[in-house]
Amino acid sequence: MQFPQHLLRYMPLAAIAGISVGAVAVLSRIDPNVPGNPLPPCPFYALTGLWCPGCGSTRCLHALVHLDLPQAMAMNPLLIVSIVPMLVMALHGAGLWPAKLGWLVRLFARPIPWLVLIVSYWLLRNLPWYPFNLLAPG
Template identity: 60%
Template structure:
């Protein structure tokens, strides 16, 4: 149900505002909770725990922890796809909110296609589980 008091522009900016709020919350948590610690309250990947296979999100918590602590090499070692995707995800949120520079139209058409993300995520999941170089560089490094 939509609220009669919520204007259309508010609805457009809501995903960006919610994401910003979640990002602030995650930043606060990751500034104080170390996912590398053995007694960390942050959960691990259930798929990895059950199968020993890395999903596209494996290492994301440690990646974001490293980014929050300004450790770009550490973040890239945990989940390079997430690091590379963050600016594009921000662009997609801004596009949803109504910020649409013409120069970005071709890029936004690609990023808005669900098939693009399906291919990227499934391909990344397969490649990061291959046991030889250079694909082993895509798996999260255990510290």
């Protein structure tokens, strides 16, 4: 039996929704800030001692689940900033984004600015000086 082709466009949105529900279920019960919690640490940080662009994401999402935006921003501001563009692109991919707002999708879907942003964030959050040290988790 073959999967209906017209439903394929909803798969990214369904995946985001499923992952979000799972993350909320886990992070509402488990606090990643507590030593010895069952959630895995960042392997890049464990190997290098440097923050990767995703470091602090679990603690950021935990803070969001508990509606603590300042704490979420302290853990990983890039994740907070990227949630809306990811949602916009997923809605567009499912055909649920208004055509009038297509300019916003074109703006968010440009890969070079994202690459520059992520690499810059990665480098800057590892600098030990103010204000760059504010980008490190916690």
